[in-house]
Amino acid sequence: xxxKNNRFxxxxxxxxxxxxxxxxxxxxxxxxxxxxxxPAGGTxxxxxPAGGQPTTGATGGQxxxxxxxxxxGAQGGDTKCASQGGTAVVGIVQxxxxxxxxxxxxxxxxxxxxxxxVPMVRATPKSGEIEPVLLKENPxxxxxxxxxxxxxxxxxxxxxxxxxxGQPLTAKDxxxxxxxxxxxxxxAGSQLGWENIKSIDLSNNDLTATIKLNEVYAPFAATVIQGxxxxxxxxxxxxxxxxxxxxxxxxxSDYGAQGKSGHVGSGPFKIESWKKGExxxxxxxxxxxxxxxxxxxxxxxxxxxxxxxxxxLQNGEIDLATNYYASDIPxxxxxxxxxxKALAYPAFLVERYVxxxxxxxxxxxxxxxxxxxxxxxxADKNVRLAVAMAINRPAIVEKLxxxxxxxxxxxxxxxxxxxxxxxxxxxxxxxAKQLLDQAGWKPGGDGIREKNGVRLSFTHRTTSGNPIxxxxxxxxxxxxxxxxxEMKIDNPDATKLFATFSEGGVLSRRQFDMGxxxxxxxxxxxxxxxxxxxxxxxxxxxxxxxxxxxxxxEVDKLWKQQATELDPKKxxxxxxxxxxxxxxxxxxxxxxxxxxxxxxxxxxxxPPADFTGYIWWSPESFSMQQGQ
Numbered sequence: 200x201x202x203k204n205n206r207f208x209x210x211x212x213x214x215x216x217x218x219x220x221x222x223x224x225x226x227x228x229x230x231x232x233x234x235x236x237x238p239a240g241g242t243x244x245x246x247x248p249a250g251g252q253p254t255t256g257a258t259g260g261q262x263x264x265x266x267x268x269x270x271x272g273a274q275g276g277d278t279k280c281a282s283q284g285g286t287a288v289v290g291i292v293q294x295x296x297x298x299x300x301x302x303x304x305x306x307x308x309x310x311x312x313x314x315x316x317v318p319m320v321r322a323t324p325k326s327g328e329i330e331p332v333l334l335k336e337n338p339x340x341x342x343x344x345x346x347x348x349x350x351x352x353x354x355x356x357x358x359x360x361x362x363x364x365g366q367p368l369t370a371k372d373x374x375x376x377x378x379x380x381x382x383x384x385x386x387a388g389s390q391l392g393w394e395n396i397k398s399i400d401l402s403n404n405d406l407t408a409t410i411k412l413n414e415v416y417a418p419f420a421a422t423v424i425q426g427x428x429x430x431x432x433x434x435x436x437x438x439x440x441x442x443x444x445x446x447x448x449x450x451x452s453d454y455g456a457q458g459k460s461g462h463v464g465s466g467p468f469k470i471e472s473w474k475k476g477e478x479x480x481x482x483x484x485x486x487x488x489x490x491x492x493x494x495x496x497x498x499x500x501x502x503x504x505x506x507x508x509x510x511x512l513q514n515g516e517i518d519l520a521t522n523y524y525a526s527d528i529p530x531x532x533x534x535x536x537x538x539x540k541a542l543a544y545p546a547f548l549v550e551r552y553v554x555x556x557x558x559x560x561x562x563x564x565x566x567x568x569x570x571x572x573x574x575x576x577x578a579d580k581n582v583r584l585a586v587a588m589a590i591n592r593p594a595i596v597e598k599l600x601x602x603x604x605x606x607x608x609x610x611x612x613x614x615x616x617x618x619x620x621x622x623x624x625x626x627x628x629x630x631a632k633q634l635l636d637q638a639g640w641k642p643g644g645d646g647i648r649e650k651n652g653v654r655l656s657f658t659h660r661t662t663s664g665n666p667i668x669x670x671x672x673x674x675x676x677x678x679x680x681x682x683x684x685e686m687k688i689d690n691p692d693a694t695k696l697f698a699t700f701s702e703g704g705v706l707s708r709r710q711f712d713m714g715x716x717x718x719x720x721x722x723x724x725x726x727x728x729x730x731x732x733x734x735x736x737x738x739x740x741x742x743x744x745x746x747x748x749x750x751x752x753e754v755d756k757l758w759k760q761q762a763t764e765l766d767p768k769k770x771x772x773x774x775x776x777x778x779x780x781x782x783x784x785x786x787x788x789x790x791x792x793x794x795x796x797x798x799x800x801x802x803x804x805x806p807p808a809d810f811t812g813y814i815w816w817s818p819e820s821f822s823m824q825q826g827q
Contacts, residue, residue, distance in 0.1 A: 279820075280493035280804075280820070280822040281493070281804040281822040281823065281824040281825075282493075282822060282823065282824060282825045283493055283822075284493075284494070284495050284823075284825075285494055285495060285496075285822070285823035285825060286494065286495060286496040286497070286498060286823070287494050287496075287497050287498070287518045287519065287803055287821055287822075287823055288498045288500050288516070288517040288518050288519070289497065289498065289499050289500065289517065289518065289519045289521065290500050290502045290508040290511055290512065290517040290519065290520045290521060291307045291310075291311070291499055291500070291501055291502070291521055291522075292307075292501075292502055292503070292504060292505055292508055292521075292522065292664070292665075293305065293306075293307045293501075293662070293693040293694075294307070294457065294475070294476065294501045294694070295307055295308035295311050295312075295457070295479075296308055296457070296693070296694040296697060296698055296702075297455045297456060297457065297699075298311060298312055298315065298454075298455035298462050298470075299450075299454060299455035300312050300316060300431035300434040300436075301376075301379075301380055301385075301387045301388060301389075301431070301434070301436070302385075302386055302387060302388055302450065302455070302699050303388065303431075303455075303697070303699075304388050304697050304718075304744070305693060305694070305697045306522065306717070307521070307522070307693075309429070309430065309431055309815075310428075310521070310813075310815045311479060311499055312431055312434070312464075312466075313428065313431075313466065313815040313816065313818055314466055314467060314468040314481055314497055314815075314818040315363075315462055315464035315466045315468060315469065315470065315481070316431070316434050316435075316464040316465050316466045317332045317333065317426075317434075317465050317466045317467075317487075317488070317489065318332060318333070318424070318425060318426025318431075318432060318433025318434055319331075319332060319333045319334045319354065319424050319425070319426075319433045319435070320332060320333075320334055320337045320424060320425050320426070320433060321425065321426045321427065321433065321809070321816055322425065322426070322427035322428070322722060322809040322810055322811055322816060323809055323810070323816065323817075324806075324807040324808060324809050324810060325810075328810075329425060331357075332488065332489060333356060333357060333360060333368070333435070333465065333488065334354055334355060334356055334357065334424075335355045335356070335357055336355065337424075337425075338352050338353060338354060338420070338424070348415070349412075349415040349765065350411060350412045350414070350415060351409065351410065351411055351412070352409075352410040352412070352419070352420075352424070353407065353408070353409050353410075354370065354373070354407065354408045354409075354410065354424070355406065355407050356368075356369060356370050356406045356407070356408070357406075357488060358406060359488075360465070360488050361486040361488075362437050362439070362440075362463050362464065362465060362486065363462075363463055363464050363465070363466075363469040363484045363486055363487075364437075364440075364463050364486075365486055366437070366439045366463075368435070368437070368465055368488075369405040369406060370399075370401050370402075370405050370406060370407060370408035371401065371405050371438055372435045372436065372437060372438050373399065373408050373435055374399050374401065374408070374438075375435075375436060375438035375441075376434075376435045376436045377393055377396055377399060379436055379441075379446055379449060380393045381393060381394065382445070382446030383446070383739070383740070383741060383742070384445060384446035384447040384450070384701075385446030385447065385449055385450050386446070386450050386699045386700060386701035386702070386741055386742070387742045388699060388742055388744065389728050389734075389742050389743070389744060390742045391418075391422050391725075391727070391728050391734075392416065392418065392419050392421075392422030392423040392432075393422075393423060395412050395413055395414065395416040395419060396410055396411070396412060396413075396423075397411040397412055397413045398410075398411045399411075414763060415762075415763045415765070416762050416763065417723070417725070417761065417762050417763060417764060417765060417770065418723040418725040418762060420722075420723075421721065421722040421723030421725075422723065422725070425722050426722075426816075427721055427722055427809055427810075427811040427813065427816060428808065428809045428811060428812075428813025428814060428815035428816035429546065429547075429719070429721050429811045429812070429813050429815075430721045430722070432721065432722070434465075435465065436449075437463045437464075440454060440461075440463045441454070450701065457473070457475050457694075458473050458474070458475035459473060460472055460473050464484070465487070465488070466484060466487060466818070467483065467484055467487045467489065467491070467492040467818055467819035468481035468482065468483060468484050468492060468497055468818065469481060469482060469483075469484040471496075476501060477500075477501055478498050478499060478500045478501060479498070479499040480496065480498050480499075481496060481497045481498070481499070482495065482496050483495055483496075487819070489819060490819055490820075491819065492818070492819040492821075493819065493820065493821060493822035493823075494821055494822060494823065497818065497821065500516075500517055502517070503664070504664060504666070505523070505524075505527065505665075505666055505667075506666070508520045508521075509527070509530060509531075509534075509798075512534070512539060512798060512800055513534055513537060513539070515800060517800070518799065518800045518802060518803040518823070519797060519798070519799050519800070519803055519805070520797065520798045520799075521797050522796070522797065523541075523796035523797065523798060524600070524667045524793070524796070525600040525601060525603040525604045525791075525793070525794060525796070526599055526600050526601060526667045526670075527667075527796065528541070528543075528601060528603055528796070529601060531796075531798050534798075537801075538800065538801025539798055539799070539800060539801070540798065540799045540801075541796065541797075541798050542796070542797045542798065542799060542805065542808075542814060543794050543795065543796045543797075544794065544795045544796075544808045544812040544813070545613060545794060545795075545812055546719065546793065546794065546795040546811060546812030546813065547611070547612070547613060547614050547719040547720045547721070547811065547812070548717055548718070548719040548792065548793040548794075548795065548812075549607045549609075549610060549612055549717065549718070549719055549789050549790075549791075549792055549793065550607065550715070550716075550717045550789070550790045550791050550792075550793055551607065551715070551716065551717070551718075551787050551788065551789050551790060552659070552713050552714070552715050552787070552788040552789075552790060553713065553714045553715070553716075553746055553747040553787055553788075554574070554577040554583050554586075554713055554747050554749075554785075554786070554787065554788070555574050555577060555709060555711055555712055555713065555714070555746075555747055555748060556573065556574055556577060556578060556747055556748040556749055556750070557571040557572065557573060557574055557578075557709065557748045558571060558572040558573065558574050558575060559574075559709055559710050559711060559712065564709050564748070565700075565708055565709065565736070565737055565738055566737060566738055567737065568735050568737065568748050568750075571748075574712065575653050576653075576655060576656075576657050576712065577657070577712065577713070579638050580784065580785055581634045581635070581637060581638040582634070582635065582638055582640070582655075583785040583788070584624065584631075584634055584785045585630075585631040585632075585634040585635045585638075585682065585684070586631075586679065586684065586788065587624040587785060587788045588624055588625060588626065588627045588628070588630055588631040588634070589628050589631040589678050589679050589681070589682045589684065590626070590674075590675045590678045590679065590788070590790075591626050591674070591678050592606045592607075592623065592626060592790060592791065593606065593626050594626075594674070595671055595674055595790065595791065596791055599667065599670055599671060599674065600667075600791060603794075604791040604792060604793065604794070605791060605792045606623040606789075606790075606791055606792075607623065607789025607790055607791050607792050608621050608622065608623050608782075608789055609621060609778045609781070609782065609789065610719070610720060610726050610729075610778075610787075610789075611720060611724060611726075611774065611778060612789070612792045613792055614720060614724065615771075616720070616724040616771060616774045617778075618774070618775040618778040618779060618782075620775075620779070621778060621779065621782050623789075624785075624788075628678070628681055628682050631682045632682050632683070635648055635655070635682065635683060635684075638650070639651075640655050640683070642683050646680070646683055647680075647683055647684070647685045648683035648684065654685065655683060655684050655685065656684075656685035656686075656687065657684075657685070657686060657687070657712035657713055658686075658687045658688070658689050658711065658712045658713070659672060659675070659686055659687070659688055659689075659711075659712065659713045659714075659715060660688075660689050660690055660691060660696065660705060660710075660711040660712075660713070660714050660715070661690055661696070661714065661715030661716060662690060662691075662692075662693040662696055662715075662716070663690035663691060663692055663693070664690075664692075665690075668690075668715060669688075669690070671790065672686075672688050672690075672715075676688070686713075691705050696714075696716070697716075699741065700736050700738075700741030700742070701741060706746045707736045707741065707744075707746065708736070709736070709746055709747075709748065711746075714746060714747075715790075717793055721811060722811065724774060725758075725761070725762065727758040727762070728743065728744045728745070729744045729745055729746075730745055730749050730754065730758075730781065730786065731745060731754075731755055731758045732745070732749075732750040732751075732752075732755050733755070735748050735750070747786070747787065749781075749784070749786045749787075751780060751781075751784060751786075753780055754777055754780050754781065757773050757776055757777050757780075758777070760773055761773040761774065761777075795808070795812045795813060797814065801824075802823050802824050802825075803821070803822075803823060803824075804821070804822045804823070804824060805820070805821055806820035806821070
């Protein structure tokens with residue numbers, strides 16, 4: 200990596216231009232496509248954009264940011280083994296909460312799962328190409344996989360598929376997965392896509408599944424069939440593992456539980472042991488359908504902090520350090536002479552602060568949000584906007600992130616779906632004071648504002664032990680105090696923050712005033728799981744991810760319309776409206792756009808990132824260069 204600080208920044212910008220320009224051109228000049236060969240809702244995977252997604256030939260290849268290698272070690276972008284055998288140690292600063300693809304939203308759990316399971320079809324680095332893994336082909340209109348009316352999908356599974364324990368993997372597992380996800384006692388993180396399924400019929404040999412939908416759903420392929428390095432879409436559950444078990448029993452089983460090795464998967468590796476708090480050790484799965492893993496073993500080592508991870512990488516104790524922030528770039532640059540390679544890619548990732556629109560102390564918040572009391576602070580749009588304008592995000596980006604990030608605007612930043620008319624809320628503390636004055640919040644004796652006996656104070660919660668997040672929190676505290684707002688910190692462990700509703704998760708149970716985390720769109724731009732009213736998690740529907748409780752009938756209507764719209768230009772126009780309305784409502788405060796940054800030691804060779812910006816799409820391609 201170059202030691203010139205600006206080089207990283209400019210390569211990142213160039214990478215985004217390379218990635219997005221062909222997408223926008225393919226959709227008539229104004230965007231309207233997702234970086235994927237996504238034949239959604241009855242469209243075909245041809246060179247013409249359809250179904251709201253551009254297809255093969257319509258996307259630019261993912262280009263690494265700033266001085267990074269092409270996602271690999273010395274051999275660049277190919278996925279051949281540097282050598283066969285060996286062990287790679289991957290550092291992770293958060294231990295997975297659960298290794299169940301449908302009951303976790305934790306980033307590190309998702310990455311670990313990519314080594315244990317594969318989707319039915321997956322994204323690759325090649326210009327939005329979708330590669331079949333469990334299926335014989337990616338279903339399209341052209342090959343008969345999708346009906347002309349967009350209501351029927353035909354999935355042809357490969358013959359001879361096996362789970363890691365040697366048992367057959369067939370379309371029966373797809374049916375089982377669907378029924379399990381729809382069982383509320385199981386506690387799936389989301390039912391999107393799956394809830395649109397009306398029926399699944401199987402062929403006599405159980406290798407062909409014919410899926411009937413209740414209505415056309417444009418994101419169906421992306422939410423149910425297709426996976427990428429950023430998501431666990433397209434995964435299946437092993438029916439034989441849970442034979443006779445109900446959803447609640449499956450959730451409490453040894454499958455994916457912390458410290459247990461009961462996971463049965465379809466991926467290139469399988470769990471040998473899981474020492475809770477220490478490491479997950481995997482060995483090659485010889486029953487894997489694809490190319491056998493280059494490595495004999497992959498060990499996911501739990502390290503206490505980012506600094507400890509960097510030291511371990513520098514000392515050769517680990518071979519891959521994961522999930523760095525832009526603020527870590529200068530440190531990584533100094534390690535280049537020791538053979539450390541930064542792997543950085545533009546990804547559709549945004550660090551956000553989510554406002555809670557309801558009072559977290561009201562029991563109705565998890566029963567019936569319509570009856571829950573409004574949040575004493577954030578129910579007022581003027582307060583939300585004042586907070587947004589009081590936090591000095593330009594300074595956060597320039598000083599704390601060394602100018603190597605961009606201020607966030609929407610969920611769709613840096614993607615072809617972004618509404619170009621929107622700009623970040625400006626940093627304007629004087630305007631923030633005026634808004635608070637207008638809202639009736641007056642300074643108290645200690646400078647913190649009050650209204651009707653209520654103090655303008657709230658608690659912010661994000662993952663504990665994350666240095667950059669905590670540094671940004673402290674900066675926000677100082678900025679807000681200047682305008683008369685008190686922000687306090689109560690950061691839980693990541694496993695508690697991201698736990699499912701049934702497990703008492705802080706986000707899913709909405710036990711926060713303001714919550715901080717990173718996520719982003721994947722193969723499809725549909726983000727209704729996070730902002731549609733019917734996705735507010737409750738006891739009766741625990742799988743939603745609308746943690747803030749944002750609700751706008753006009754936005755809800757647009758969510759429904761875009762889900763059945765197959766014309767990419769019309770769908771893009773709907774997303775422009777969604778973004779504008781959420782922006783006007785100050786629904787969320789987007790702090791900054793993130794790059795995906797990892798760092799590899801001198802012996803490790805990784806695959807290039809898939810076109811969503813992640814190297815985790817092909818763990819079987821990880822290899823160690825021996826004899827160094």
